[in-house]
Amino acid sequence: GAVVSQHPSRVICKSGTSVKIECRSLDFQATTMFWYRQFPKQSLMLMATSNEGSKATYEQGVEKDKFLINHASLTLSTLTVTSAHPEDSSFYICSARGYRGTGELFFGEGSRLTVL
Amino acid sequence: GNSVTQMEGPVTLSEEAFLTINCTYTATGYPSLFWYVQYPGEGLQLLLKATKADDKGSNKGFEATYRKETTSFHLEKGSVQVSDSAVYFCALSDHAGGTSYGKLTFGQGTILTVHP
Numbered sequence: 001g002a003v004v005s006q007h008p009s010r011v012i013c014k015s016g017t018s019v020k021i022e023c024r025s026l027d028f029q030a031t032t033m034f035w036y037r038q039f040p041k042q043s044l045m046l047m048a049t050s051n052e053g054s055k056a057t058y059e060q061g062v063e064k065d066k067f068l069i070n071h072a073s074l075t076l077s078t079l080t081v082t083s084a085h086p087e088d089s090s091f092y093i094c095s096a097r098g099y100r101g102t103g104e105l106f107f108g109e110g111s112r113l114t115v116l
Numbered sequence: 117g118n119s120v121t122q123m124e125g126p127v128t129l130s131e132e133a134f135l136t137i138n139c140t141y142t143a144t145g146y147p148s149l150f151w152y153v154q155y156p157g158e159g160l161q162l163l164l165k166a167t168k169a170d171d172k173g174s175n176k177g178f179e180a181t182y183r184k185e186t187t188s189f190h191l192e193k194g195s196v197q198v199s200d201s202a203v204y205f206c207a208l209s210d211h212a213g214g215t216s217y218g219k220l221t222f223g224q225g226t227i228l229t230v231h232p
Binding site: 004006034036041042043044046049093095104105106107108109110 | 160222225
């Protein structure tokens, strides 16, 4: 079946640095990708929707300058956490929607960010 | 706005026990409802879905019925196995029709552990 891969699965960084997380659709073209954030014991919160070749649409309360999203190709979207701080530590999950078929969403394995 | 409330976990059961994970929702219009499962180390996978009132979604022995009158979509399985141990997420989409192309609103997830 369709596979969405995230990298890295875990990353630890120092406060003030920037971290990039990649989301790839491995065997299908993803016209739309969604980025979620999950806090411990809480539900997934949608951060933004990215469409290939256009600017991402951010949910209310999400800082677009802190969480930079780029969807440069039909198989790759990136989330860059800029000037990361400890409060940005979280589990980030991407999902991708295919170009054809039912448009079912496929999820990546998630990336755990820890900011020291 | 839309919201999904799941029964709090973790849930611990013995093999072959009956499982119920409660899920209720608040939404405008006619949402589609989903259950996703996340096995350890993997991304979320669609388990089952229902697109309209009284629809029953089923897969791998799991079932859930879309109850509009009680705004519920409880997940059930008659006899759980150790391999069912995972995190289960209830979700809704504000686009009717079954395709999960719309934004998903998730419940907080319920951890299920099944012992031999």
